[in-house]
Amino acid sequence: MSVRFHMLRAVFVAAVLAFSSCREAVRDGEETPVRVRLVAEETSVVPGGALHLGVVVDLAEGWHVYWRGRSDSGAPLEIRVDGPDGCEAGETLWPAPERLVSPGGILDHVYREDALVIVPFRVREDFSFGDLAEFRCTARWVACREACVAGTDTAALVLPVSRAGEQASLSSEAGLFRRTRPSIPVPLPDTLPGVRARWEDDRFVVRAGEDDRVVFFPAADCGELADPIADAVSDRGLLALRFRRTESGVGPASGVIEIRNNARGPAAFYEVNSALTEDWASD
Amino acid sequence: MFRWRWPRSGLLALAAALILACSPKEKEAKEPPSTIAIGARVPDFALKDTDGVEHRLGDSIGKRMIVLEWFNPECPFIKKHHQANKTMNDLYDAMKDQVFFFAINSSAPGMQGHGLEKNRRAKEEFAIPYPILIDESGEVGRLYKAKTSPHVFVICLDGTLIYRGALDDDPSVATLGSINYVRVALEQCMGNRTISVRETKPYGCSVKYAAADQK
Known part of the structure; x- marks a missing residue:
């Protein structure tokens, strides 16, 4: 394929990613301490291949959200990622949390810094070529600092679909996945x-x-x-x-x-x- | 031969610095994990409500059963039971002739839910028909090892603890559970029956205590 084709494709992918970063968060007019973004490790969906999506949980300074394991308070972060037919989600990979001991002997297991939750997908061989694939995620959270608040955020991501057998390139977010994997048990x-x-x-x-x-x-x-x-x-x-x-x-x-x-x-x-x-x- | 020695004041300063440098985690770790045993007599306390009226727990023991509900008017889990649903008010309506209800707020100054006015407003807004007791030092909360709002303690007529834990079996912020543990414990106690569930894991916001060195 020509250099021009690759350049056009890169521009297209960048445009798609820019479009898909528009979030549709549920807002109540107040500053929310938690925002989510949906990112991909690869730049495209390859029929018959693997795809790794990640939900980036952005936390405002000083806030924490709760791991899915046991804590004395709060409620576990809930994440759901849906893709088109033909893309099957595997087991969600949660990074390990931190301990947080609060006055009164309250022990929680939390994320205090931005976290990436990885959702691997398997793409079927017969996934149609030439389409765009849209993925959506919903996150429900309880976040605390001096106060606790509950909320929901959603995000979407649209990826181009490559030919079966093509090698997917790594996206600009691939480094985030690489840095997160050692903390996944x-x-x-x-x-x-x-x-x-x-x-x-x-x-x-x-x-x-x-x-x-x-x-x-x-x-x-x-x-x-x-x-x-x-x-x-x-x-x-x-x-x-x-x-x-x-x-x-x-x-x-x-x-x-x-x-x-x-x-x-x-x-x-x-x-x-x-x-x-x-x-x-x-x- | 010259020997360099730490001056005594220097050693004291170093020791003080080390103590100050201890994280809250280390301080908390020294707290004994013991809680009031189920079946044991509960410790007495006296707290003022949002109208300034003092309530002594011991004055209520023996007259009716007692429910203590740890409370924080701004916590989403409290709003689930007092605003979106009327879990506690319904319970009160059904059992007010046999049970004294007290909400207790152990939020420290500067923390979520703290403040007399805020709690007065919540009592009105949520139409809470029983007293909200203010425990801003957190002394009573720590005495009972209350961890969440809500965290509920049910006390039988003889002053013994018969249930401690969650209000119901759905720890989400949105939906109610199918079992109200507090109602079950009260009904079983009233009927002189064995308490089938004596303890559950509470859920909710952490009680917003002051740090141990800020009490």
């Missing part, structure tokens, strides 16, 4: 050098390096922790999570483990979901 592998996570009596114990910071973020279905403010963070590489015994027993230990050692590089995030008798021990 992956399943804790059976073997992870230097990390051991298992039940010891009625405690779920995570052992990492002595200088590692280890944090546990409980999922919504995690058993009730006895004292998560004290137990779920350690700067000495050792967590011993105590659970309250309920009618359904103790646990499960379900959530995300963060292991961070600034001397060794960025933090790693692992998903765990362990009933009392299971063992992910690895040496």
Whole structure:
């Protein structure tokens, strides 16, 4: 294909992206602390290929929104992305949150800085060529600073459709996806050098390096922790999570483990979901 | 031989700086996680309402059952139950002869929902028929370990705690749940029946306490 074709195509894509950035947020006339944008990692939809969309959650300074796991207050951020027939959404990828302890012993797991939630799509082989594909997202949120407010925002994105088999180019937002992926938890592998996570009596114990910071973020279905403010963070590489015994027993230990050692590089995030008798021990 | 030594005042200053540098997280982490046990007698307190009338909890114990509802008039979860729906007012209407209801606002100065006028207006606007007690120091909220608005405590005639948690089983800001846990606990207590759900996870805005060092 000629250079001219590629230039025209680039201009077209830029125009489409500019058009699609027009949001249709639900506003009540007040400044909203949360805005969402819908972005794509690739510049086009390729039949038979993969597509990665991302919902950028822009937060006003000082505000936070809530992770989908357990928190003492607030409500989890809800995101829904819909695409045209032939584009099937996969499992939404949520970055790991931060702990936020507020006066009164209130522990929340939140996003305090702009976050990217990734929604992978699989595009069917027979997805029609030559069309534009429109995607829309809706985000429902509770955001807090000194105050809490609830709201909804929507955004849309229109992408051109390429020929099947073409290689999609990376968009100008691809860097955002690249920077976010390390904070998306992956399943804790059976073997992870230097990390051991298992039940010891009625405690779920995570052992990492002595200088590692280890944090546990409980999922919504995690058993009730006895004292998560004290137990779920350690700067000495050792967590011993105590659970309250309920009618359904103790646990499960379900959530995300963060292991961070600034001397060794960025933090790693692992998903765990362990009933009392299971063992992910690895040496 | 010369030995350099920290002056005592320097050590004190360093210690003070380290204490000041402690994050709220570290301070909060030292708070005991214990809560009032279900079945235990609740601690007494006295607070003034929006008209300046003092209410002592102990004066109500033994006369009727009691519902304490942590409250913040600007919180969207409170608006769900007091504005968009009339969850608490309906409950009050159904049970006012057997139950004393108190809303308690532990918002600190500068935080959402704080202020006598704001709460007076809310009482009028939401047509709340029971007192809103002002706890701006957060002392009573911390005593009860109230975490959210709403966070509801149900106290039986004998002064023991029989239920603590959410108002209902839908933690969203928009829709009501199908089970009103507070109503269930009150009805079971009235009928001398076993309380089927004694504790649930509360949902709502965080109670807007002052930082521990600002009390």
